[in-house]
Amino acid sequence: MADLGVMALLLGLALSAYSAVGSIIGEKRGMAELVVSARRALYMTTLAAAVASGALINAFVQNDFSIKYVADHSNTLMDRAFVWVAFYAGNEGSLLYILLTLSIITALSVWFAPKRLARSMPWTIAILAVIQLFYFGVLAFVASPFELLGTVPGDGRGINPLLTHPGMFSHPPLLMGGLIAITIPFAFVSGAMIAGNYGDDWIDVARVSAIISWGVLGTGMLLGAWWAYTILGWGGYWAWDPIENVALMPWLVMTAFIHSVMVQKRRGMFRMWNVALLNIAFVLAQLGMFINRGGPVVSVHSFAASTLGVIFLIFMLASLVFAFALFLWRMPEMKSDRAMESFISREASFLINNFLFLSVMAVTLWGVLFPLFSDLARDVSVSVSAPYFDRANGPVLLGIVIMMGIGPLLPWRKSSARSLKQWFMWPTLVGVLTIVVLVALGVQRPVAILAFGVVAFVATAISEEWWRGTAARHQAGDNWLLAWWRLVNGNRPRHGGYIVHISILMLGLGIIGTNFYQQRTDGALSLGESLVIDNYRIEYVGNGDESRRDRIAQWAEMSVYRIDTNDYSTEIAVARDEGLSGFTLENSEVRPNDELIAQIQPWHGFYPDFNMASVRSGIRSTIVEDLYVIPRDFLADGRISLAVSINPLAWWLWASGPFFILGTMVALWPQSSVERRSKHQKVPAAPDDNEGEL
Amino acid sequence: MPVVLGTLLALISVAVIAYPFFGSKRYRMVSERFITRELSRAERLRIYRKISDIDADFTSGDLTEADYQQQRDMLRVSAAEILRQESGASSSNSARDEELEKEISRLREQSAQPPEGGDPLR
Incomplete structure (x- = not known):
């Protein structure tokens, strides 16, 4: 199967190159057959990417440990359901997944592109083909998922334990898919700019594809936060980690775009601004790829440093130069149809909200790149942490929420x-x-x-x-x-x-x-003991363990009681005097108003092959607050070390x-059937109505 | 087997991309006239949508009556002009007006707007 995968990648590389070159030459020389052929080549790259992906997935299913990537990311113990996760669990596989997604959405967007964009489509296709060419090239020559091992091991290393979570079936694919999908609006707008379509012809395609990528990316980030909350065992969901930030930044810029594009649609304004936003979003997405692929910024999420970082850096810089050279070239032709009439209008509120989004993006970008700058300036890599982001971005984010209320209430033009x-x-x-x-x-x-x-x-x-x-x-x-x-x-x-x-x-x-x-407390409990925090008592009633070849797992059985704090007034007073938010009770007798409300089972696993621990927090979630129990460790003396928090409104x-x-989905749903009806309305046909496939 | 499959994939790809050169179907680059007509149709649809939007804004009280009438008239004139260009000299003024009214009524019906000049909430 490795041979088939390699052949598919090489074929995809050739098809992409042909598509890019054929599109440009066909358009410049007026060779219609060549333009059509180049477009078909682009469609065929999807098949090539699908065959390569199928070959890798099949290798996982067959436990083909002669392929290094398969041996590194699975073993015979791995639940077959996780084959999908293992597919993109490593650097090479995730790149193949990105290529597969890109080729599918590329084919769909080109297939469904409106006819009025026919003049700019060859350029759009060329841009899309060049981007695919880059990924096919990287996969074929630098980071092949089909590299063979000299000696075939009896079993693989296994999948990263942190990835064995339901959220992993959708979080990474959505995040990577959302980031790469920004390519589509970028390619359509850039194609229109090259072809000299300065008007609003590209606006509908750009808006729809931008909303799709934005929605997918946003959903991916939210799922990532949920994954972090339930499995990482630190009690939070967003840490302003560089990899989280590089997904957030293009999302913020796309949010600005999908607001300001409404102004372009409605009032014919902000055309230049919208093109600039798409350029920024695309370049930021490439920055994300660069940092994630062994870039210089340290993150718990990024893949190991490798030569890939340099390759992605070069591609990002090339994207930056291309996007902004094109922008500067076409800028004089992209003037707005009209000027803003009043600053108390909906369009002005959109402009303010755009600046706020870009402010958060800029602050975040500075935080992400600061270690690099500090390294260059002082030879010491200084990273900034969550407090910087919270303090700098918090007030601006609140401003954005305020604008969410103000904007819709203001009328267009003036009030x-x-x-x-x-x-x-x-x-x-x-x-x-x-x-x-x-x-x-x-x-x-x-x-x-x-x-x-x-x-x-x-x-x-x-x-x-x-x-x-x-x-x-x-x-x-x-x-x-x-x-x-x-x-x-x-x-x-x-x-x-x-x-x-x-x-x-x-x-x-x-x-x-x-x-x-949030309230937090720590404690270590023996069997039969309880920990009290706020109006909860958590009693340690039992435990279990399981030893498997790849892991040693332990879990605790815990009963959660809602208590009347008056029943515990003496202990609470003592804890308060000591400045504690919780306390342990050796005697777990049920007091008169204690009410059993839940049984939870916090779980802790250690994976020797990865030298890595993984936890499943015990969570009792309600609309008002979450009781969140993190099993830190099962101690040698039989006690369990816990961190317990109450997270208000986490639900x-x-x-x-x-x-x-x-x-x-509502925003994306086709607005009306007017267009469909209009296609059939009786506007007299011109004599040369039949233009062939173009 | 994998090599056979890979070769088959390559052959299919070559056949698909070579077909436009050797198939029976003839292709032509799109003409300026075709593009102009497509752009004009898209612009007309955008104007219909804008008319529908300002109808909704007026009904919801987002637009004053004066602004509403002014914008609506401007959009109707633009749409009529595009329709005139699209249909050339072959249709009369009344036919164009009828076409325009029909499209606007369809839009209004779709979003169930009250009749023109409906009482906005103020």
Whole structure:
């Protein structure tokens, strides 16, 4: 199978090269057959990538340990379900996965490209083919997943234990897929620029493909946070790690793009800005590939340093030069149709939100690259950690959430004082009221209270938008539900966006709760002992272990009780005096108001081959808070060492995911059948209507 | 076996990319006229969409009546002009107006807008 994989990669390389060169020569010399042939070659690269991927997957299924990649990332003990994960568990396989995804979305986007882009398509195809050529080349000559071992081992090393988690079936593919999918809008816009299509012809394709990549990347990041929360055993979900950041940065820029592209669609403005945003997003995606493939910035997620880092650095720099040279060349022709009339308008609010997104991106980029700069300047690599990102980005992110409430309430072009008063009255009132109520209830942390107020403001603004539109349709005779449905259906991009905004508010609630109000305690328990934190008592009631060839696993059985703190007033007072947020009880007798609410099973495994521990935290999750039990270690004296935290509103982090996906789908759903109907309308045909396949 | 499969894949690829040169179908590069017509159709659809959007904005109270009428008139004039260009001299003014009204009505029906001049919430 290795031979087949290598042949497929070499064939893909040749097809990509032919497609790139054929497209350009065919277009320049007016050779229609060559342009069509080059496009077909691009389609065939998908088959080549699929065959190479199939060969590697088959090698995993067959336990073909003569292939180094298979021997490094699987063994006979590996659950067959994890073959899919093992496929992209290492550097070479993940590159092949990226190539497969790129070739599929490339073929689909070229196949479904609108006819009006026919003049720029050869250039778009050439750009896509060159990018595929790069990946085929790297896989064929530098990082082949089909490298053979001189001596075939009896068994493989096994899959990285941290990857044996349900989230791994979707998190890495979505993240890598989202990053590489940014190539599509970039290629379409660049193709249009080269061909001299300065207008808005590319806008629909760019918008749709941008939203797809943005939605996929966003979902991938959220799944990654969930994976980190449940398996990494540090109690958090986002660490501002360089690899997390390099996924976040293009996502932020794409978020800015999908907002400002609305202004271009509606008002014919920001054309130049939108092209620049797509260029930045694409280059940042390449930066992510570079850092992930052995770049100089250390990350727990990145693959080992290798010559690949240099190759990806060169490709990133080439992308940067190409994108911005093209931009500067075509800039004079990309002027907006009209100027902004007022700074109190929806387009101005989009511009402000764009600057805020780019600010967060710039701050994050500086944090990611700082170790490099410090190394160059002082010969010491100084990395920045979470507090830098939290302090620098926190206020700007809050500003973005505020703009989520302000933007939709402002009309296009300009607004009057009367309308501002009318539209902002309720959201402002509810926001202020929320703050007053929280202060009156004695809730601590002013910044968090302010953030809750902002969330209430935005939620009311969205509700008001829906209320106004629904009421207008209700007045016209629809029942309330139908009126709301028709409102959403009438402008899916806008209302899909509001659903995404709701998901961001839910995410915001989770971030505020877990960042500002988390309680933590540590302890070591013997069997029969309990640990008390806030109004929970966690009793260690049993344990188990399992020794397998690849791991030594241990787990604890724990009963979780909700307690009445009055029953424990003496112990709580002592703990408070000592400045502790929790305490252990040797005697676990059930007190009068103790209520058994859950059984949890925190799990701890050690993998000698990887010299790596992996945990599954015991989590009892509710809409209000998570009780989160991390099994740090099973001690030699029979005790279990635990870290326990209460994570308020953590549930909302994960609940936001379905809303994010739903909103993205609504925004993406084809807006109307007008286009389809219009194709059949009777506009008299021109004499040379038949243009062949082009 | 893998080598046979690889060779087969290569042969299929060559056949697929060589077909445009040797097949019976003839190809031509797209003409300026074709592109112009496609662009014009796309622009017309964009204008219909904009009309639908401002109808929704007006209904929801996002646009004042004066702004709404002004924008709508401008868009209708643009759409009519594009329709005129698309249909050449073969259709009359009234036929174009009828076509335009039909498209706008379809859009309105689709988003179930109240009749023109509907009472915005203020």
